[in-house]
Amino acid sequence: MKLTLIAVASTVFTLSLSAHAEDMPGMKMDGMEGMQMKQDVKQAPVAKAEGTIKAINSEKHTVTIAHGAVPAVQWPPMTMAFSVTDDQMTGLMAGxxxxxxxxxxxxxxxxxxxxK
Structure with missing residues (x-):
């Protein structure tokens, strides 16, 4: 009986610690003003590539391009659709x-x- 009570008390105590650790909205951030969060540091990667236009979809504002490897984003050669503006599509054709x-x-x- 004592072992059961100890086991139940241990479980309740462990779960309460876990719940307390998740509840941190009141955490003081004094002295951390200059610290940047990971999301702020990481920017959208910009990459350059070359390829051949396979299709243009003016309704969806996409250009499908068969391109070579893009080391900046660790992509192998592939064919995929890229979002574009109307101005960027002007004068482009498949091929x-x-x-x-x-x-x-x-x-x-x-x-x-x-x-081109």
Whole structure:
């Protein structure tokens, strides 16, 4: 009986410590003003690549490009769609050889600049 009570008390105590550790909104941040959080330090990576336009979808504002490896973001050669603006699509056609720069944000690749 004593062992059961000890086991139950230990479990309750352990769970209360875990719950207390998760509840930190009142934590004092004195002396940490200059410290940057990981999210602030990490910016959307910008990369450059070359490839061939395979398709243009003006409704979805995407350009599908078969591109070579992109070491800046550790990508192998592949064919994928990139988000573009209307201005960036102007004058582009399937089959055009292009060089472009893009950035990644939330798993979405967006063209910054694109040239034939």
């Amino acid at each position: 055009d050889r292009v060089s472009f720069s893009f950035h990644l944000e939330g798993g979405r690749a967006t063209i910054i600049s694109i040239k």
